Amino acid sequence: MSANTQPSIILMGVQGSGKSEVGAALAALLHIDFIDGDDLHPAANKEKMRSGHALNDEDRLPWLKTIGQRTREAAAAGKPVIIACSALKRWYREVIRHEAADVVFVHLHGDYALIEARLQKRSHEYMPTTLLGSQFDTLEPLAAWEAGVVVDINPPITAVAAAAGEWYQNQL
């Protein structure tokens, strides 16, 4: 990565891994704008999840393209952005990289029991906790060749954001 490059960050991980809250904290730390990918889903996707059904590849593709476009616009403007997006499969991440090749992925990683316990205390606009199993089944971890890092979500949100921020700044 060249010294002038400021890549955008995709905060990835299953439902409830902390993308929204860590994303906001990381944005404050790095002084980079934050977009919550939850808000970019087409209405039909939100409705499908609200009714208890997991999205499939076809449902996710237009949403991933929107996220890719946001990262492309950020790169064109020379202004990186942090976007929360589950980006569960490797080819989903390819869709995003296709738009902005230098984007980096921060995978918020924790086990099922930890995330389930956190979700039981949270209410969400459309995402039921019953879809957590499907999220883990779908998740493909970052491959060694993918630009990114895995961050442990056991520590408090500020510490998770600090770990992600430190990794990012070391890449610049």
Ligand SMILES: Nc1ncnc2c1ncn2[C@@H]1O[C@H](COP(=O)(O)OP(=O)(O)OP(=O)(O)O)[C@@H](O)[C@H]1O
């Ligand atoms: N490191 C953490 N320590 C303690 N609680 C956390 C941590 N990270 C997230 N949480 C809590 O877990 C819940 C899920 O976090 P958050 O909504 O940010 O996850 P998310 O990945 O954006 O979820 P979704 O994909 O469903 O939108 C929230 O109630 C949040 O406060």
Ligand SMILES: O=C(O)[C@H](O)[C@@H](O)[C@H](O)[C@H](O)CO
């Ligand atoms: O790929 C997916 O199945 C979706 O993005 C979900 O992960 C939700 O949007 C989300 O994270 C809200 O809980």
